[in-house]
Amino acid sequence: MDFIKVAAACPKTRVADVDYNVKNILQCINDAVKNESKFIVFPELCLTAYTCGDLFLQEYLLSKALDGIFEILESTKDHDALIAVGAPLICGSTLYNCAFLLFKGSILGIVPKSYLPNYSEFYEKRWFTEGLSVEDERVDLPFQKDVPFGVNLIFSSSIANFGVEICEDLWVTIPPSSYLSLMGAHIIGNLSASNELVSKMDYRKSLISNQSARSICSYIYSSAGVHESTTDVLFSGHLLISENGSLLKENDRFQRENEVIYSIVDVFKLKSERMKNLSFRDSSKFINKNPNMIKFEFSDASISTFDRFVDKHPFVPSYxxxxxxxxxxxxxxxxxxxxxxxxxxxxxxxxxxxxxxxxxxxxxxxxxxxxxxxxxxxxxxxxxxxxxxxxxxxxxxxxxxxxxxxxxxxxxxxxxxxxxxxxxxxxxxxxxxxxxxxxxxxxxxxxxxxxxxxxxxxxxxxxxxxxxxxxxxxxxxxxxxxxxxxxxxxxxxxxxxxxxxxxxxxxxxxxxxxxxxxxxxxxxxxxxxxxxxxxxxxxxxDIVGPYELHDFFLYHFIKHGSTKERIFFLAKAAFKDNYSDEEIQKWLDKFIFRFFTQQFKRSALPDGPKVGSISLSPRGDWRMPSDAKPWE
The missing domain is CATH 3.40.50.620 (HUPs)
Incomplete structure (x- = not known):
């Protein structure tokens, strides 16, 4: 059904203590894998901690960070999950703030941070170089050669395409995730270190929600936690998972232990929305970037426990x-x-x-x-x-x-x-x-x-x-x-x-x-x-069936172009305490038959105002032949 489980994690950290940080990162990974997560996003520079300051210019810390990456690779060879962790990387004489994408013991690619904040309490340009212009490059590491390196990497599997950006990238006028989405990424991870100020949380949530809506993607956000240095600022470990403008999951900030949040992402819905949104399609014509598609495949992306919330009444606000x-x-x-x-x-x-x-x-x-x-x-x-x-x-x-x-x-x-x-x-x-x-x-x-x-x-x-x-x-x-x-x-x-x-x-x-x-x-x-x-x-x-079921069927049939099997699957999840599987199937069959055979009435509708995203007006929204065969 094109659902995939994802996770945002915030491990306990010690500033500049890579061994300690790796231990907690692995604990979060193991917890996420046990919960069937296939994409796990960690905070920015989580291997070293974000607040190392001038220690980033020390060879010892940079070398230890790579040792930490290698240890994580060795420990996750048998894990069927794409893992995004943050660490510094030196290329020649240039230091980058990076996301390492790990899968089954290998680095699939490394994405440098495109934009570096250098204002107010931030001064990243003291240590790092912007990666905005880095595309289609390769780097050699002590334990893996010829690793893809650049901001145009798309990690592509049969169920979904993944992309990442880092913290400040989200806050700029045109975020890299906009380009990544137009290049095919359905799920975006953001490895972040966003400090807490009064009301900043609300603005951050708004940014993430709006970006996921604008890019028609799922957006997984993981920020550094309370164990970062508090010399000047405090971090809260804010974790968020959003999907096309809707918040799926959020944690309570300021947790002092390892924390992982999970959600099931509906990739089918994202693909459907993009297919119908012609402006999204047209926008892709004007980007001057070519994706570097990194192919990989999950061994098994199935979900044994489907615990995603499915609204019984999608037309009616819950609150x-x-x-x-x-x-x-x-x-x-x-x-x-x-x-x-x-x-x-x-x-x-x-x-x-x-x-x-x-x-x-x-x-x-x-x-x-x-x-x-x-x-x-x-x-x-x-x-x-x-x-x-x-x-x-x-x-x-x-x-x-x-x-x-x-x-x-x-x-x-x-x-x-x-x-x-x-x-x-x-x-x-x-x-x-x-x-x-x-x-x-x-x-x-x-x-x-x-x-x-x-x-x-x-x-x-x-x-x-x-x-x-x-x-x-x-x-x-x-x-x-x-x-x-x-x-x-x-x-x-x-x-x-x-x-x-x-x-x-x-x-x-x-x-x-x-x-x-x-x-x-x-x-x-x-x-x-x-x-x-x-x-x-x-x-x-009593004759046509419960309207709450028919409205549910209608919403998913029109809004997302869902198949009959998918509608049945979702209805079972939503109405498991209200109707038997047999009742749902009976009324779904009735809905499909009547919807197809009664189109001739909709083709001759009088004028009337559209008030929501779904309308059956033959002039503006739903054009269907009156003699199409009902789906079986």
């Missing part, structure tokens, strides 16, 4: 405060989109069908917000409830009461008589509750709404959401159609939170109570007759 901010933003996008359309058409009225369900409720709330923005009387919102064979008292009363409280022009048109007449006209038995029975009602309602919109010189506002469009859970030329739609890129799992947001933050107490009851009502089109107790008999999720 309440973030969710509130997101809902407010989406609600404003919806209202702004509708406002523009009303202004453009010169319409002063909007028409919407109100069922007492979630989608039509959200659409109505958006219309109300829009009319408030434009300063239009809410009596110009024509709300029409159209009871049919399956309408229950609960949904009917909620629809009526909500419209009254919001002050709209409420109208009621019962569709039973018209539907019975139509059954007679087309020769359909009213006691056969098939798709014709259901769709007659949906199309009758749409006809009423369209005609009243014409009569009132207003716009018919569509109510269908993203989840329904993905499944084709709408009647073609029925509720599928409108003059402008406000919910088309909002999945069902998010619709619920949007209504809840309006209930809690933008409503009166009476409206809030009505909205909370609507939220508590089972999702249903109410096209089949009520049960003996007058309750909803037709529950959508």
């Amino acid at each position: 309440e405060k973030e969710r509130e901010v997101r809902c407010k933003e989406i609600f404003n996008i919806q209202a702004a989109g509708l406002a523009k359309r009303l202004e453009h058409t010169g319409s002063k009225k909007a028409v919407v069908g109100i069922s007492g369900g979630l989608d039509s409720t959200l659409a109505l709330l958006v219309i109300v917000k829009t009319f408030e923005l434009l300063g239009i009387d809410k009596k110009n919102i024509v709300t029409i409830t159209m009871p049919g064979f399956g309408t229950t008292d609960r949904t009917y009363n909620n629809a009526i009461n909500l419209c009254k409280e919001l002050g709209t022009d409420l109208r009621e048109i019962n569709i039973v008589k018209a539907s019975l007449q139509h059954f007679e006209d087309i020769g359909h038995d009213k006691d056969i509750h098939d798709v014709t029975y259901e769709n007659v009602q949906a199309r009758e309602r749409t006809q009423i709404l369209m005609d009243i919109a014409n009569k009132e010189r207003g716009l018919l506002i569509g109510t269908g959401d993203l989840s329904e469009l993905a499944l084709g859970w709408c009647t073609y030329n029925g509720d599928h159609m409108s003059m402008y739609s406000v919910n088309p890129s909002i999945p069902k799992t998010l619709v619920r939170y949007l209504v809840q947001y309006v209930a809690q933050h933008e409503s009166t107490e009476v409206v809030r109570d009505i909205l909370m009851d609507i939220l508590d009502t089972p999702v249903s089109p109410e096209l089949l007759p009520k049960d003996a107790n007058g309750e909803i008999a037709q529950k959508t999720e």
